[in-house]
Structure formats: C-alpha cells, structure tokens
Amino acid sequence: MRPPLDDTALDTVFREAHTHYGFRPEPVDEATLRRLYDLLKWGPTSMNCQPARYVFVMSEEGKSRLLPALSEANRDKAHDAPVTVIVAVDTRFYEHMPKVFPSSPNARERFANSPDKASDTAWRNATLQGGYLIVAARMLGLDVGPMSGFDNALVDKEFFPDGRYKSNFLANLGVGDPASLRPRGARLAFEEVAEVV
Template sequence: MTISKDAIDHLFTNARTANGFIDKPVPLSLLKEVYEIAKMGPTSMNTQPTRYVFLTTPEAKARLLPALSPGNVDKTSQAPVTVIVANDTQFFEHMPVVFPNKPDAKEMFAGNAGLAAGTATRNGTLGSAYFMIAARALGLDCGAMSGFDVAKVNAEFFPDGRWQANYLINLGYMDTSKLFNRNPRLTFEQATQVL
C-alpha cells in the first residue's frame, strides 16, 4: 500500500520547521495519541529507549529557559508544548517484556556499556523521529532544536542520570508569519551511493 501524495506532502514535502506558534493549546489527549502512534515504529530489538518530558506550563518552561541558546528562547516560551526528548540509559530493564523472544537480552546490554549507550542513542533518536512524523500526521507542527546546554538540562530534569537529554521539540500550531525560507536539500547523487 502506498499513502496518498497529499499525505506525503503533509508529512514531508510541504511540512516546515515551526519557528513560532499561535496561541492555541495542545491537549494532553493529543500528546497521548501522538505517543501511541510513534511507539509502534521499529527500533532494534524493540528496545524503545526514547523518553519524553512534556513541558506545558510557564513554570515548567522557566526551568528550561536558562539552558537554551538565545535564538531559541522566544519560540520555546511561545510554544504550547516543549518536549525534552531523552534516552533512557537503562532501557534494557524492560527487555524481558518488550523482547521476550531473547531471554538474555537484558543481560547482553547490562554487561556491555558501549553497546547499551550506542543502542540508546541511535534508537532513541529514531523513536523521536517517529514522534515528529506522528505529530505532523495529527495536525501539529514541530520545531526540533539542538541549541541548548545538555548538561544543564540533564542536571535540572534528570539529576539521577538515568535519562539523558537528546534534543528538544517545540510543538503546537505554526505561526506562518515566522517561517524561514526553505533551505536547499542535497540531491540523490550528492547524498547516496548505489553499489
């Protein structure tokens, strides 16, 4: 089955990074719906290391603002929701439930810190990409950001060290007057090799 061109355009071709948002709330029920769709995307060995912290109040956002690069403060303050996308460094504790067909999966990761860290980073980022696509599919606009002090966010929100911040996503409904011009994309020939 192929989805429609309109759906592809909505998710990719015409979708834009949100740099500003209108004043329209995002209900918790919609955030739950986005998660329920995104969690179905594949990760290696079904590890699912992505974690999300939804900042929905001015008080919660005030804790984040000191860690942001100056260019990200206004749009983050304005966004109805800011998501701290994190990786669970101990994701493997859930392996007996999420990957029961390999009984020693938990021990495999627990006994190999490098394997666990690499798996969390790759698959945590992959999971959050599914999250953004699901958010777009349900009518939300996304503004992903890496302009922040990771150590400050980890100290403020994850002092026990188990979750580690990866990047941030502002969510809501785009203020189209604040769109930047679309930047060029690499061509197939520039970005690929066919062997």
C-alpha cells in the same frame, strides 16, 4: 506491496512541512500528546528496545525550569510554543528488555554487561524515535520545531537529576505561525547522497 499514501499525506509529512520557529497561542491538550505517543510508539527500534523518554513541558513552571538551559536564540521559541518536548535517552533501557523483547531471555544481561553497546544502541534508537515523534506530530496536524541549542547538562540536572535519562534534543509542538517560516533550504539530490550497488 501496499499502495503509497496520497499526495496530501506525503505533502503534510514531508514535502510541504517546515521547521516552525513561532507558534500561535492555541493550546495542545494532553489527549493529543497521548495520541501522539500512541502513534509514534509503533515505529521500529532494534530489538524493540524503545530507549526514548519524553518530557512534555507545557506549564509556566515547567517552562521556567527549561528556558535557562536554552540558548538565547531558542528561549522565545520555546516560551511561545504550547509544548516543548524533551526527547531523552534511558541509559538503562535494557531493564525493560524482558517485557519488550521476551524472545531473547538474555537480552537484558547482554546490554547490562556491555556499556558501550548499550550506549550506542540507546542513542541511535532514541534519536530514531525522536524522528518518529516529528512525523507522528505532523500526521496529527501539529507543526514542529526541533531544536539543539541548549545546555544538555543543565536540562539533565533540572529534569533528570538521578542521571538515568540524558537529554538528546528538543522539539516545539503546536500550531505554527506561518509568519515565522523561513525559506526552505536546499536538499541534496539522490546522486549526491546515495548509490545503488
């Protein structure tokens, strides 16, 4: 067993990390987003299927396309964040299976011929990859504000008009404004959520 990470790392990623509702006007460059992806891509997915897709919305033009789909409470958050990433699901992720999971030559057909299995696999694993994105962003020094509160159909129409990708959730990225933080909500105890059998 490897030694655990030190307390600074654990605090950064989990114990002292908060959802940020406001961000300082410090830009996030494309090189940082590439580093973010190059880190999160190593998180495991079933059969290495990697169904998440990402749109990093940074420009004013991009924000103008995204903001109308957001709830009123989320528009200012996304507008002010240097980056809002749309975490989406590739509904035909299995087309990449020969490349990402070559040890199973019939993996593509297994998913292509079983739409329910493909959908369950895509949504489960893309959501997992969205979690990796949050953790990786924090490890790179970014603050994160994940969001629901948007009209998926409008986002999909605007950003994924061919229907292949489906929006899952959004996350604002940048340097958080400490004044935007809210008191941390309670977490359930081990005994409330887990059992050892």
